[in-house]
Amino acid sequence: MEGKNLKILIVGLGVIGGSYAMALKAAGYNEVYGIDIDLETLEKAKALGIIKEGYSKGKDIIKDMDLIVISLYPRLVKDFILENREYFKAGSLITDVAGVKELFVQEILDILPEDVDFIFGHPMAGREKKGIDYASKEVFKDANYLITLTEKNKKENIELLEKIIYDLGFKNIKYVSPSYHDKMIGFTSQLPHAIAVALINSDEEGRDTGKFIGDSYRDLTRIANINEDLWSELFFENKENLLEAINNFLNELNKIKSALLNDDEKLLKELFIKSSRRREKL
Amino acid sequence: MEGKNLKILIVGLGVIGGSYAMALKAAGYNEVYGIDIDLETLEKAKALGIIKEGYSKGKDIIKDMDLIVISLYPRLVKDFILENREYFKAGSLITDVAGVKELFVQEILDILPEDVDFIFGHPMAGREKKGIDYASKEVFKDANYLITLTEKNKKENIELLEKIIYDLGFKNIKYVSPSYHDKMIGFTSQLPHAIAVALINSDEEGRDTGKFIGDSYRDLTRIANINEDLWSELFFENKENLLEAINNFLNELNKIKSALLNDDEKLLKELFIKSSRRREKL
Known part of the structure; x- marks a missing residue:
């Protein structure tokens, strides 16, 4: 199972799965197949030439696949494996794209067939944005x-997998x-x-805010346009870590607030110097 | 005082003043002069051809100028006017670029010569970034x-002034x-x-954070690289409004926190839907 003839199946041709299919095509992989519940998505993917064939069920295609990239919401990955566990090819490789891991990995390992590697x-x-219309291989370029x-x-x-990831355009693993x-x-x-969600939601209703913005507000609110199903899953699956991060952030924002309330220009400048140094290092 | 032969003086050829000079040149204004305390900056501006001549003091040049753009830190604008109040041309126009107005406007009006319009x-x-090396006329394109x-x-x-602003590339006034x-x-x-400052400052020391970031963290921390002198001035000059904005934001972030703590998926999704709708409208 090597080279550009590797049989690859993308499960879920949304914005991420679609981007995988595009980047794989651009990298010369020519045996890429797709599964999606939306027939129009499958037709689009085929018309774009980024999959050889599309399927709505795994049964007919999974048995021939060397590598399966499951690009579904985290909660659906387990269901997909359970539904198809008898079809996976012995020795095949599965990977995912889920944005949470700790609870997720254990759940998957508990149900994974013995002869499949994940x-x-x-x-x-x-x-x-979501959906294949927003897929683009460019998003992977030089990413982590x-x-x-x-x-x-x-x-x-x-x-x-490392080779494929670099072929897709990623820079660091x-x-x-x-x-x-x-x-x-x-x-x-x-x-x-x-933060982005809270920032834009904290605007007062009915103001002509659009006329008062520069790049900073635009940049900080871009991701406030958020897929509510996916991100509520991600937030709850990682609740403890996220709460800790929020609390650390609140602690820092309160330092700025204190500096203002106490007319402490020295403290405020120190906080700015620290943030500038950290951003330059990034 | 009309047309592209208008005599314009930029006071302070930093990143903003330098960008004005560049954009004015690109728009065909050919009588643009500059004042800066840094001789190297004046030489650079002249070498770039964006000013006709540079001066370190206002005395010799101000009396001929139709329009003066003061691109200094807010606190220095008043000093500049006081130092030069006897030189301004009768009927000339001054404008500024200060990011705060309420206290500032009153201060300036109190000392402005009668025959000058501001x-x-x-x-x-x-x-x-700061300094003429980071000046660019592109930042004005389609801006507010x-x-x-x-x-x-x-x-x-x-x-x-309206005509000049549109000539500079701005879209909305x-x-x-x-x-x-x-x-x-x-x-x-x-x-x-x-927020950007608090976000990057809330990272724990010594982590290899750079390997874990995508566009969201990059976008939200870009402005954490901040000019501490300018921005501490701006923050303190607008302290009450900023504190109110911070409190409104904290209120919204605490809603997200509550949704997490109470496992309230419905509330979290509502907040995401609201923020998405607002961002799309922007």
């Missing part, structure tokens, strides 16, 4: 990819434990989404 | 411009009172800066 992955790329290994993962499969993944993602991804 | 302005565009009028402003001067300006800017500009 390497957990999280592409740190996405768009605020997180991989969570388990004891059962085979060396050759890890190498295969970082190996992390499920718990560290969730802790960091609570801070770098979920907290910014919570 | 129209207060705020280009909603900027960059996180806020103007704060006083009773004394002459109609022909308002029309002149909005006329606002000083108090509404400061209330809105506290929300759309200062609050996002406070």
